[in-house]
Amino acid sequence: MVLEARNLSVSFGAQPVLRDIDLTVAEHEFVCVVGPSGCGKTTLLRALAGLTPISSGSALFKGRPVTGPQTELAVVFQDYARALLPWRTVAGNVALALEARHIPSSEHAARIAPLLAKLGLSADGDKFPSQLSGGMQQRLQIARCLAQEPEVLLMDEPFGSLDAITRQQLQDEVARMAKDDKRTVLFITHDLEEAIYLGDRVVALAPRPGRIAEIVDIALPRPRAQLATREDPRFLEYRHRLFRHLEH
Amino acid sequence: MGAAFPLAVLALWEVLARAGILSEDGFSRPSRFFVAGAKALADGTLLSQTFETFSAAAQALLIATLAGVALGALLGLFRPLERALQLTIDALRPIPSVALIPLSLLIFGFSRGMSAAVAAFACFWPILIVTTAAVRGVDRRLIEVGRLLGFPLPKIVLKLALPAALPGILVGIRVAAGIAIVVTVTTEIVTNPRGLGHAMTMAAEGLQPDLVWATLLWIGVVGWAVNWAMGPKR
Numbered sequence: 001m002v003l004e005a006r007n008l009s010v011s012f013g014a015q016p017v018l019r020d021i022d023l024t025v026a027e028h029e030f031v032c033v034v035g036p037s038g039c040g041k042t043t044l045l046r047a048l049a050g051l052t053p054i055s056s057g058s059a060l061f062k063g064r065p066v067t068g069p070q071t072e073l074a075v076v077f078q079d080y081a082r083a084l085l086p087w088r089t090v091a092g093n094v095a096l097a098l099e100a101r102h103i104p105s106s107e108h109a110a111r112i113a114p115l116l117a118k119l120g121l122s123a124d125g126d127k128f129p130s131q132l133s134g135g136m137q138q139r140l141q142i143a144r145c146l147a148q149e150p151e152v153l154l155m156d157e158p159f160g161s162l163d164a165i166t167r168q169q170l171q172d173e174v175a176r177m178a179k180d181d182k183r184t185v186l187f188i189t190h191d192l193e194e195a196i197y198l199g200d201r202v203v204a205l206a207p208r209p210g211r212i213a214e215i216v217d218i219a220l221p222r223p224r225a226q227l228a229t230r231e232d233p234r235f236l237e238y239r240h241r242l243f244r245h246l247e248h
Numbered sequence: 249m250g251a252a253f254p255l256a257v258l259a260l261w262e263v264l265a266r267a268g269i270l271s272e273d274g275f276s277r278p279s280r281f282f283v284a285g286a287k288a289l290a291d292g293t294l295l296s297q298t299f300e301t302f303s304a305a306a307q308a309l310l311i312a313t314l315a316g317v318a319l320g321a322l323l324g325l326f327r328p329l330e331r332a333l334q335l336t337i338d339a340l341r342p343i344p345s346v347a348l349i350p351l352s353l354l355i356f357g358f359s360r361g362m363s364a365a366v367a368a369f370a371c372f373w374p375i376l377i378v379t380t381a382a383v384r385g386v387d388r389r390l391i392e393v394g395r396l397l398g399f400p401l402p403k404i405v406l407k408l409a410l411p412a413a414l415p416g417i418l419v420g421i422r423v424a425a426g427i428a429i430v431v432t433v434t435t436e437i438v439t440n441p442r443g444l445g446h447a448m449t450m451a452a453e454g455l456q457p458d459l460v461w462a463t464l465l466w467i468g469v470v471g472w473a474v475n476w477a478m479g480p481k482r
Contacts, residue, residue, distance in 0.1 A: 049396065051392055051395075051396075068395070069392075069395040069396045069398070070398070071396075071397065071398040073396070074396065075392075075396050077389060079389065082387050082389040082390070083389050083390070083393050085390070085408070085411070085412075087411050087412075087414075096393075096397060096407070097397050099407070100394075100397035100398045100399050100403075101398070148396075148397060148398075
C-alpha cells in the first residue's frame with residue numbers, strides 16, 4: 001500500500017470532522033473521493049498530506065506515519081491562483097520545485113521544457129500567472145507538482161472552478177499522465193461523474209462527521225473517452241449506485 | 249505643470265521682499281538665496297554637506313530596514329513571539345527619537361554614526377510594523393506550498409513570505425526614508441556639527457538668511473528626488 005488511512009479521525013476543537021476512516025490506496029491506483037460539501041473530503045486529503053494534524057488513528061505513506069509534508073506527496077490545490085507565485089514567471093514557478101530539490105540551476109531549463117510541453121505551456125514560459133487563463137494556471141500548478149517528482153499526487157477538487165470544456169480536457173490529460181508515468185493519485189471531487197470517469201475506485205463519504213459510506217470498484221475500460229465512457233451502461237449503474245450518497 | 253505653483257510663490261515673494269513688505273532679515277529674497285545656493289554649490293561645501301547628511305540617513309535606513317524586516321518577518325510568522333514582544337515594542341515605540349540624541353552622543357561622540365543611530369531608531373518602527381502586518385497577511389496557501397515542496401523554514405521566508413509581502417514592505421521603507429532625512433537633519437541642528445542641518449545653524453548664526461533658505465530648499469529638492477527614485481514608476 002502506498003497510502004493508507006487507519007482509523008483516521010480528525011477533530012477541529014470539539015467538532016469531529018472525520019471519524020474512523022479506513023482507506024488504502026495501492027501503487028499506481030487512481031482513487032477518487034466524492035461526497036457532499038462539508039463531508040471532510042479536503043480534510044482527508046490534507047491529513048494524508050501532513051498538512052492537518054490527525055486526532056487519532058494514523059495516516060501512512062509506504063507504512064511510515066505521515067507527520068508533516070513530504071516531497072513524495074504533491075498536492076494540487078483547487079485555488080490555483082493562491083498556490084502560484086505571482087512575481088515569478090511560468091518557468092520560474094516550476095523552477096521553485098527544482099530549487100527545493102537542490103537541482104543546479106544550469107539544469108533547470110532542460111528539466112522545465114518537457115514539463116511545460118507536457119502540460120501545453122511551452123509557449124508561455126516567460127509569462128506571469130496573471131497573464132494565463134484559469135485552466136492554464138491549473139496546468140502550471142500541476143507542472144510544478146510533477147517537477148517535484150512525487151510518487152503520489154493528491155488533487156483537491158483541481159478542476160472545480162474551471163469551465164466544462166477545460167475540465168474535460170484536463171481530466172483526460174491527468175488520466176493519461178497518471179497511467180503513463182505510473183503515478184498514484186488520490187483525487188477529491190464533488191462531481192460524481194468526474195469521480196467515476198477518472199477513478200479505478202470511488203470512495204463515497206458521508207457527512208457530519210465525515211466517514212466512508214461506500215467504496216465502489218470502477219470496471220470501466222481504459223483509456224476512457226468523454227462520450228463513450230459516459231454512455232457506457234455500467235457508468236450509469238455506478239452513477240445510480242453512488243448518487244444517493246450525494247443527497248443531503 | 250506641478251512647478252507652476254512654487255514658481256509663482258517665489259515670484260510673489262521676490263516682489264514683496266523688494267517692496268519691503270517681507271523682512272529681509274528673515275525672508276531674504278529668492279534672487280539672493282539662489283545666488284547663495286549657487287555659490288555654495290560651486291565651492292563644494294553644499295555637496296559635501298549633502299553627502300554627509302544623506303549618507304547618515306542612508307545608513308540609518310539600511311540598518312532599520314535589515315533589523316525591521318528581519319524582526320517583522322518573525323513576528324508576522326509567529327504569533328506567540330509577537331505576543332511575547334508586544335509589551336516591549338509598545339513601551340519603546342513612543343520614545344521620541346530625538347530624545348535619544350544625548351545618549352547617542354555619549355555612545356558615538358560627534359560622528360556620522362551618532363546621527364545615523366538616532367535616525368535608525370526612528371525608521372525602525374514603521375518598517376517593523378508594516379513588515380509584521382504584510383507578512384501576516386501573506387496567503388497561508390503559499391506557506392503550505394513551500395512546506396509541501398520541502399523547503400526549510402528560512403527558505404520559505406526568503407522565497408515565499410518576503411517576496412509576497414514585498415509591496416507592503418516597500419511602502420514602509422519609503423515612509424521611513426522620509427523620516428530618516430528629517431531625523432538626521434534634526435540631530436545636526438541640535439548637536440552634531442555636520443551636514444546640512446549644521447550648515448543652516450551656522451548660516452543663521454552668521455546672519456545669512458539667504459544661505460539658510462538656499463539650504464532648506466535644497467533639502468526639499470534632494471528629498472523629493474530621493475522619494476521619486478524610491479517610488480513606484482509608471
